[in-house]
Amino acid sequence: MLENVIANNGFSTALSGMLIVFSGLVLIALAIYFFNLISQTTKKIEQNGEKHNEAEESGPALAFMGDEKIPEDELVAISVAIELYSRLHFEPLQSELTFLHGELTNSGWKTGIKYGQRQSIQR
Amino acid sequence: MLENVIANNGFSTALSGMLIVFSGLVLIALAIYFFNLISQTTKKIEQNGEKHNEAEESGPALAFMGDEKIPEDELVAISVAIELYSRLHFEPLQSELTFLHGELTNSGWKTGIKYGQRQSIQR
Amino acid sequence: MLENVIANNGFSTALSGMLIVFSGLVLIALAIYFFNLISQTTKKIEQNGEKHNEAEESGPALAFMGDEKIPEDELVAISVAIELYSRLHFEPLQSELTFLHGELTNSGWKTGIKYGQRQSIQR
Amino acid sequence: MDVIFKIIETTGFANLAVGNLIMMAIGGVAIFLAIVKKYEPLLLLPIGFGVLMGNIPYTSGLPLGVYDEGSVFSIIYKGVTSGLFPPLIFLGIGSLTDFSSLISSPKSVLLGAAAQIGIFGTYLGALFLGFTNAEAASIGIIGGADGPTSIFLSSQLAPQLLGPIAIAAYSYMALVPVIQPPLMKLLTNDKERKIRMNPPRMVTKKEKILFPIIVAVLAALIAPGALSLVGMLMLGNLLKESGVTDRLAKSAGSVLLDVCTILLSFAVGCSTQADVFLTSKSLGIFALGLLSFMVATIGGLLFAKLMNLFLKNKINPLIGAAGVSAVPDSARVVQHFALHYDKDNHLLMHAMAPNVAGVIGSAVAAGVFIAIFR
Amino acid sequence: MDVIFKIIETTGFANLAVGNLIMMAIGGVAIFLAIVKKYEPLLLLPIGFGVLMGNIPYTSGLPLGVYDEGSVFSIIYKGVTSGLFPPLIFLGIGSLTDFSSLISSPKSVLLGAAAQIGIFGTYLGALFLGFTNAEAASIGIIGGADGPTSIFLSSQLAPQLLGPIAIAAYSYMALVPVIQPPLMKLLTNDKERKIRMNPPRMVTKKEKILFPIIVAVLAALIAPGALSLVGMLMLGNLLKESGVTDRLAKSAGSVLLDVCTILLSFAVGCSTQADVFLTSKSLGIFALGLLSFMVATIGGLLFAKLMNLFLKNKINPLIGAAGVSAVPDSARVVQHFALHYDKDNHLLMHAMAPNVAGVIGSAVAAGVFIAIFR
Amino acid sequence: MDVIFKIIETTGFANLAVGNLIMMAIGGVAIFLAIVKKYEPLLLLPIGFGVLMGNIPYTSGLPLGVYDEGSVFSIIYKGVTSGLFPPLIFLGIGSLTDFSSLISSPKSVLLGAAAQIGIFGTYLGALFLGFTNAEAASIGIIGGADGPTSIFLSSQLAPQLLGPIAIAAYSYMALVPVIQPPLMKLLTNDKERKIRMNPPRMVTKKEKILFPIIVAVLAALIAPGALSLVGMLMLGNLLKESGVTDRLAKSAGSVLLDVCTILLSFAVGCSTQADVFLTSKSLGIFALGLLSFMVATIGGLLFAKLMNLFLKNKINPLIGAAGVSAVPDSARVVQHFALHYDKDNHLLMHAMAPNVAGVIGSAVAAGVFIAIFR
Ligand code: NA
Ligand code: NA
Numbered sequence A, B, C: 001m002l003e004n005v006i007a008n009n010g011f012s013t014a015l016s017g018m019l020i021v022f023s024g025l026v027l028i029a030l031a032i033y034f035f036n037l038i039s040q041t042t043k044k045i046e047q048n049g050e051k052h053n054e055a056e057e058s059g060p061a062l063a064f065m066g067d068e069k070i071p072e073d074e075l076v077a078i079s080v081a082i083e084l085y086s087r088l089h090f091e092p093l094q095s096e097l098t099f100l101h102g103e104l105t106n107s108g109w110k111t112g113i114k115y116g117q118r119q120s121i122q123r
Numbered sequence D, E, F: 001m002d003v004i005f006k007i008i009e010t011t012g013f014a015n016l017a018v019g020n021l022i023m024m025a026i027g028g029v030a031i032f033l034a035i036v037k038k039y040e041p042l043l044l045l046p047i048g049f050g051v052l053m054g055n056i057p058y059t060s061g062l063p064l065g066v067y068d069e070g071s072v073f074s075i076i077y078k079g080v081t082s083g084l085f086p087p088l089i090f091l092g093i094g095s096l097t098d099f100s101s102l103i104s105s106p107k108s109v110l111l112g113a114a115a116q117i118g119i120f121g122t123y124l125g126a127l128f129l130g131f132t133n134a135e136a137a138s139i140g141i142i143g144g145a146d147g148p149t150s151i152f153l154s155s156q157l158a159p160q161l162l163g164p165i166a167i168a169a170y171s172y173m174a175l176v177p178v179i180q181p182p183l184m185k186l187l188t189n190d191k192e193r194k195i196r197m198n199p200p201r202m203v204t205k206k207e208k209i210l211f212p213i214i215v216a217v218l219a220a221l222i223a224p225g226a227l228s229l230v231g232m233l234m235l236g237n238l239l240k241e242s243g244v245t246d247r248l249a250k251s252a253g254s255v256l257l258d259v260c261t262i263l264l265s266f267a268v269g270c271s272t273q274a275d276v277f278l279t280s281k282s283l284g285i286f287a288l289g290l291l292s293f294m295v296a297t298i299g300g301l302l303f304a305k306l307m308n309l310f311l312k313n314k315i316n317p318l319i320g321a322a323g324v325s326a327v328p329d330s331a332r333v334v335q336h337f338a339l340h341y342d343k344d345n346h347l348l349m350h351a352m353a354p355n356v357a358g359v360i361g362s363a364v365a366a367g368v369f370i371a372i373f374r
């Protein structure tokens, strides 16, 4: 059956296919690698420049605690709290109560329109 | 290029298009207006006729408090409670526990069938 | 118009149709019946053989309390708790916090991959 | 000035016919029943709104209605006529249905079969009125009291009658609490109505898992035409009961079911354009549909009484009426009717057994018709 | 060795053209605006990503892009070109929209009509630049400031321009906070900007239920071409307000809306292949689109001032600018602009009325164009 | 009487063949594995049920099965054969996947490439057994250990083999915990298995956002054929990571994913009608599929050992086995295997990197095959 392999250019196809896969993933690996590099360099320069608010930078990422130990119960409690919170605030609601500040006679209102519009800015 | 506009009856199309849009929305505005009128008249007649249960009438609409001020904290608490409540009761559940009154030997049961059937009456 | 019925083999079609429906449902009824029988027999044999852990057997089915009465308030509380629990744990989340035991330096992590993979075993 | 006239001619006002106004009134009634009376709102509301939209006149040639090739509504309607939506809806319903009551009481299955006499009786009646075989079968299925099944069969056998059949089926399902009680009163005596039944036994998880598999295989073997409906219904149920595919069951029973319900109901409503709908055939279908429901109810009641002649533990014949399906309405009607005579006699769970069996029964009946007439 | 060359030839690197790079840069900008500036992220993010993917070159013959018969992307794109996605999106939007503010202030409806002058003005402008009637109408609708309406009309009248029209519409909608304030400043004086309006009255549930029914019937009668868009918008709203079909409204307003939004936006993005997109026509469309938004804003503002000549309770002319729709962005722009001059003057709810009326208005305008040019 | 015979002839009992019984037994086994062993239940359960339904015999001519033009199941199956479902599933998976581990360890990407040798090795093996190029490629892709990728490639290149290829792919993915450990034991020594790796560094939000964009562009440029799969996967991921389109990501990752999974799995199951499935080709595919998984595992393990020759911070070669993907099963297998030798050596997150890289790798491989053989 080796004829079938040869007749179909099997070996060169397999070889060059493997080559493409590797080149593709190497490119991706390089991109990540260089991106990391840039990111680290930028961070160093920034750190040398001025001490800025770190909390702002960290964003929503989870801080790893290093050596400090957290009791397991607390971890469970925290994760349940986070689940509940995200459940309440990140799930699309059908309609939503919003209360504005200011004169109440003029401002107690309710709107259901939430679609597709920069809503994240306001909150 | 004005020829193109004229050749395509541009001006009369634009004019009559604008006309239709206005007539359509004027019709809608009138409908709302008359509807409001009827609603208000009906209400007045009813009020003159007899003092009826107002809570029934107001339905699920949110009552606006006029001049009375509600502490902001309470507003937040109320809206969170409403969110939680609607989340619990208005979201379709896969199956649902229901407990009937009466003899427990005969009535403790569970059903998952909820589809498309006047369920709102029972609750 | 009786000719139309006869010309279309109406009576034999209706009769044999009804026959098929009955045979189908009788087959199903028999299957359930025999299945029940087997299940009961198996249970009896098992019970005679050895007293085994009953909790394991009952699975997620709801235990009916027989004559014992449960205060209605508690029933409501229980059902709300079950609703909340299932809401929290059976609904697909976008991402999920998981905390592993062991050395925290090496194990505090977060994964969002939950798709299609035996996840039920782990919990 | 010509353009203005041309535009005015395109408005619906210029083309509004009496038939359209009649249909729009019907649509309004459907919406009223849905919102105020809360009759099957999930179906009657979009249907009624669809009737309104489907009877807006427009100059022919514009691709707007369900019958216009290439229009948006025709694309949605294709989900109905191709028969796709009903099985998807059954998938969702299956993932919401609990068959425990049926599993614990195999003899109730027969009541779900008996009520299907309404289907075959009406099939004969429709033939008698001069309908063709395929049409008569589609009309008869109204007696099965399952919207998706009726629509599926019509789409396969008599697409030209789909509108009136669907509307009739859903209307009478909504009117079950009006249609059934008089027949119950007529055909049962006081003693029968007070028969209490033993509480259903507990059903194990294993049985619940095996049930959909066995039912699907048996029903499809005996009536392969029922494959699409019974197969999807039981797939949904298996997803639910297996305990390992909760997320699939949940999605099938929520959004998939809802979206298919909206689109199917709205498109069916839109298909009732006056010129297509307001025919003597439609009148015949509505008359036969009512007959169908009544025969089905009677069939269930009488068969239950017949069974009682042979049974030691008598069943309450009222639950026979639940065999028509219209899940879970007719089971609720039974419950309320029985409570009227004995305020501690809860028949709901007992009535659920023939109720869900009726769904399987009419799907099998539909399968038989498909096998013969396609 | 031949095979290796053949494979290298198939890579995108070998076929990358300057046009593709330009388009990919544009896609990157869209993604940047969506994520960093949070401009319409639900739309610009999938569009931007689609632009990137649509400009990956490949050897012709491979079924990969939206224009290749049988490819996956072409199947998704068919949901756009057939006009199916926009009405489904409107169904979802309807189920999320609260029309209370509009119901309580019928005269605001006119502001939503006035802003549509942007559509017809731009239509004339496009004719002037040499576009055909159908193309000019599709370009004009950009001034309606409703993405789904623009895409729907283009799909029906000028599918070949769908890409640039959709991108222009969404881009300018995202830029509403940049485009509108200068015009507001120019056309109103300080006194006008400080006009306070009475709080809107309470709207009963009954009114909210009747509103979608009445609007749908009237709008469709006056402009049957608006049937698909207005019909679905109001069906969604009825599902929400009826109070008996909450689960349907919820599904329409969450997953159905989201999935259609993702697929539509992504497919529209993919349709901007450089060789199709980078033409002088596109430039014209972008220029006309900007004009369109500006004329619409001016129309709304001036008409509000005109109305004030006849009204006892003056309206704040700023809310006229919200008539362009771009819900709820332009209403927010009005709110912020007014707060700048009187920190207790909350116009948001008042601006919502012309805002949602503008949605209906441009759907009616689209209906008019469909009636004339199809 | 004739009609009764005709009806009996239409029942499945009259047409049941031995092949159908064998296939139904296989379907039963799949359901058993899914429910009792909890092997890939989300896929194996609907597939198994589909196998049952697909092997119910019926008189030919009835439009019931996936191969009958116009039947409901054929419409659903079109979602598979057109290649639509797999990219939509990838959209959902992307919106659920966290690529952090991969971003923090770029060198692991290479392990995801190395494991693809299973694909190309099996491609050669299939050619050797006499399959055509297109068939051999589709069979080879089983070694990619990604269901949607396998189904997509088969639908594009060898639709006639879709059934057995899909079943083989999912079966072996379910059997990963059985197939991989012996090879791990064979190819690593005790010291290697105990290698501990540094905890992965924190990844910033910015990196997570840029990652899907860069990967999609690079992968699609190098292998345009991967556009549909990689594009959708990364679109889903971008929707998730951007932080501004949470609702889109949520819908894509829940209902859209679930519905596509149900329909795809069920339809694939239905496509295994005995007369189509029970062939010697299927046997060959199953044998080659197993080979494919083994070669892929070996490739990953050996390449990791090869890399260690050049690295200062040694990697644990076990994580090479996770390069086959089967996310996240093979990563879990690595975790458990390593824990056996050092109860504090948690490799899960390290194994996730090659694991998800393997998904990208096999999508690229599929793209290469599409580019050459279409
Ligand atoms: Na029935
Ligand atoms: Na507008």
Ligand code: NA
Residues within 6 Å of the ligand: F143, F144, F145, F146, F323, F324, F325, F326, F358, F359, F360, F361, F362, F363
């Ligand atoms: Na892989």
